[in-house]
Amino acid sequence: MGDIISFLLELNELTELRYELEINDKFFNDIETEDNRWYANIKFYGNEKGHLYNADMCQFLASLNESRESFESYFTPKDMFDIWKKQKIADYSTLPVTKKVYEDIDNATRMKLRQGAFPFVCYYF
Numbered sequence: 001m002g003d004i005i006s007f008l009l010e011l012n013e014l015t016e017l018r019y020e021l022e023i024n025d026k027f028f029n030d031i032e033t034e035d036n037r038w039y040a041n042i043k044f045y046g047n048e049k050g051h052l053y054n055a056d057m058c059q060f061l062a063s064l065n066e067s068r069e070s071f072e073s074y075f076t077p078k079d080m081f082d083i084w085k086k087q088k089i090a091d092y093s094t095l096p097v098t099k100k101v102y103e104d105i106d107n108a109t110r111m112k113l114r115q116g117a118f119p120f121v122c123y124y125f
Contacts, residue, residue, distance in 0.1 A: 013099045013100050014053075014097045014098070014099060014100070015051075015097075015098050015099070015100050016051060016052045016053040016054075016095075016097050016098065017044065017051055017053050017054060017057060017097070018044070018045075018048050018050075018051040018054060019042050019043060019044050020042075020043045020045070021040065021041070021042060021043075022040070022041040022043060023039075023040050023041075024036070024037070024038060024039050024040075024041075025038055044057045044058055044061070045058075046058035046059075053095060053097070056092065056095065060088065060092065063088070064088075067081060067084050
């Protein structure tokens with residue numbers, strides 16, 4: 001599981017991709033039901049400005065959804081699914097990604113920047 005967490009954290013640091021998280025963990029009387037289940041969504045908006053590969057990610061995930069369903073329902077044999085995976089990796093290997101650069105700023109600067117981004121937030125210390 002650590003490898004998966006590492007992957008998600010690395011994905012978060014890419015300039016070409018941006019994802020949003022939706023967490024559903026609020027239940028009436030803290031009881032999960034069939035209609036209100038505990039889940040976490042990772043969303044990529046295909047037309048997100050400034051994130052060049054979001055559309056590619058949406059297209060890939062749509063293809064993965066279809067191919068995985070076909071494989072898991074025994075329509076596609078394993079060797080064909082493996083070929084599909086290798087082909088997708090090859091197709092997307094030509095698209096380079098870059099990491100965001102985060103400044104290491106002191107606390108006072110961070111608070112000024114935060115107040116500029118959220119001017120109506122009250123801080124109590």
